[in-house]
Amino acid sequence: MKASNFIIWTLREAPNDAVIASHQLMMRAGLIRKLGNGLYSYMPMGLKAFRKVEKIIREELDRAGMLEMKPTVIQPGEIWKESGRWEKMGPEMLKPQNRGGQDMVVSPTAEEAFTALVRDALDSYKQLPFTLYQINTKYRDEIRPRYGVMRGREFTMMDAYSFDKDQTDLDESYNKAAAAYRRIFKRMGLDTISVRADTGAMGGSGSEEFMVESEVGDDTLILCPGCKYAANVEKAACKDDVALDANGKPQVATTAAVEEIPTPNVRTIEELSEFLKTTPQAFIKTLIYKVENPGVELEGDFVAVCIRGDLDVNEAKLCALLKASSVELAEEADVVRITDAPVGFAGPVNLKKAQVIADKTVMTMHDAVTGGLKKDVHFIHVEPGRDFTPFMTADVRVVKPGDICPECGGTFYSKKGNELGHIFKLGTKYTQSMNVTYLDVSGKPVTPVMGCYGIGVDRTLASIIEGHHDDKGIIWPMSVAPFQVAVIPIMYKDKMKEVADKLYDELTAAGIEVILDDRNERPGVKFTDSELLGYPIRIVVGDKNLPNVELKLRTADAPELVPADQAAAKAIEIVRSELDKLNG
Incomplete structure (x- = not known):
């Protein structure tokens, strides 16, 4: 892609309402633009990174044997009344009526829709198990949207739902999903922590969240240094302690009357x-x-x-x-x-x-x-x-740092984090309330058990930036960079143009995603934009260095001079090596 044919709308300063690094950088780099409160549109550069996040998610879910489908975003209110969540979801759920006066829902989540669709198709135990997923638009009328796409009103979620014969099969589906999640986040360069979590409005039993540490995280994580205990503070439990009196001794029962x-x-x-x-x-x-x-x-x-x-x-x-x-x-x-x-x-x-x-x-x-x-x-x-x-x-207490781990006796500490993914063992919460059954081997109707697995695509993208940036801009992991290599001629003419075009052609032929900055801009503008946009590799073609070019990694302090006829091969090697590390 040539930059002259692309939209690069960078800003010198972030808007005043952008207070965290990912929001500031996504706005400054022109990845997103605000259309309304909690409503953001992806511009071409941002959409390229967004699609890469989606692609990794799809590849790993497909690898785990899940099947993609696309249900509607607008859902009949009737199925929400069946599940019992019509009232429980609260004002965050939009409930328009169609012209016939029928209640509808703008999807905030998809348990009801998937359950209703499976109910109409599931007949026999022979069809089980299976897991369906979507990557689709959601809307929740958040009372206080903030942090850009990290917590917007309209957002994109991956939702997967497993349907199994029994709890044993559900455990297997759940474990497969957890393994897929670990691969997904590793490929994106995200170091996640799996923590025990509250099931919230989704219901069910077992639940864990995949968190990434962040100083601006919405969640508090309770962690034990002595074992692998990790939990969201909403779910965390601690060892029971004994109340002490003013002298620091255990309280003693009294026979005195109130x-x-x-x-x-x-x-x-x-x-x-x-x-x-x-x-x-x-x-x-x-x-x-x-x-x-x-x-x-x-x-x-x-x-x-x-x-x-x-x-x-x-x-x-x-x-x-x-x-x-x-x-x-x-x-x-x-x-x-x-x-x-x-x-x-x-x-x-x-x-x-x-x-x-x-x-x-x-x-x-x-x-x-x-x-x-x-x-x-x-x-x-x-x-x-x-x-x-x-x-x-x-147990309705808030667990705090300094409390004692119930599993090993260690002393808890806490960190802030952002939730990227959440997996649940829903059991029969939805299949029972919505009357979903299948015939078992003896011909008896049985209620299948469900699992639920979600990843916030926008939040994941923002979290990548939140964890990969410096004071100059974004530092993309190779797997999600909009462009992996930027070729920047000081001036796009004469010998510099010839060398830049040759590098561009060689890189493109090797399957590398490359942008050639042929804009009629000062070199300083091009360099500043390349650092803000976070291209992992930058190759600068200038008269003074030819027949060499400058090759610089976004993470390096200084460039190195490389013969122009070897630069493409070196960049290709770096790209493939970095991808191998992330995918390994």
Whole structure:
């Protein structure tokens, strides 16, 4: 490709709303352009890299025996009502109506569509197992889109769905997908971490995410240096610990009755600790949550969640426990109505208007302090199990660095990361609710089990840039570079043109993706653009060096002089060697 026939729209400065490196560089390099809030279009240079990411994904999924298909982006609302997710998906899912007044959905995900399509075709156990996939457009009306294509409203996802006879076969499909993911990300030059994850709105049981470390990551990863334990903080569990008293010794049960004490203008755990001359571990913190679309039977829309005073509630764990579409802290008016007290004085003792959910740590506490359900009042000498009985007891704590690994006893540390891929064992969540069956060997109808496997294509591309750049621009891994080699004549005329054209022809004939920068621009502009655009290899043809040319790797500090008649062969060798490393 000659640059004069291509669009190279680079910018000196990134837009003000671009705050992370990948967003800034994608805008400056002209890979994407913003059309609206959370809506980005790929320009020709960006689309070339995007297609390479797609190509690697396709190759590895095909290698794993998966079959590509293309369902519609617009889906009938009826199938979402069948699955039970019509209400649970929340306002992020667009629900237009067609001219006949029928509810429709702009696909935010594709479990329902694939399940409905398989339901109409699956008859016999002889057809199983199989895995179908798509690479298609999605839309989620994110309340706060940010970071360019890293978290946009419209995006491209690879979704794969396996259909198996039983759990054993599902495990095999799941493991094949996980292996394919590892190959995919390795080929793109991404060093991913596989972590245990929450299944969220997708449902199911086993789940893991493929994360890439990033200082601007949306997710917190909990990691153990002593073993391979790795989990998203939403899912992470730690070894149970014992609550300590003010002297640092295990709390001891009391026979004293619950007693009210005045605590004027003392609301927070920190204020209480100072007021009562004790530590946060002495307190049972009670938070009122509103629950949307719970999958367990509750007496109302609100629950009271109790947790030790030095800990925080993990809302993802709480949401999963209640099988709800979402949970959120109650408004002040609801807290006052439920507790008959201002915010800051909620407690589980004598609470009548909300069911109590206790974190496991609470049930090991003794002689505790709680809110007194009155303004400026707290209870002391509270014994969980004696003075209140939770409706549910479960692990709903946020795990933090310094907590203890439940598997090896190591001390956790944390890192930030971005999710690139997510795999789930869905089980029969969708096939059962949507009445999908097959006939087994005895002719009996059986519900197949499903797995779900997703990769965010846009997010993966942005993450490659986030992890491969310097202060001059992008540093593409060879496998996803829009062009692998740039041939740059200082001036596109005379002997320089002749040499540049010959290099271009030799590289193209060898299957190398090369751009010849024949633009009528100053050399400095061409060099700056080549570094910003991140071409892995740059060959500069100038009068002063002929019959030699300058060959420079994007990762090198300085170029080397190479005879012009050997430059193409050297570049070809480098390209193939780099691809072999990534593909090996």
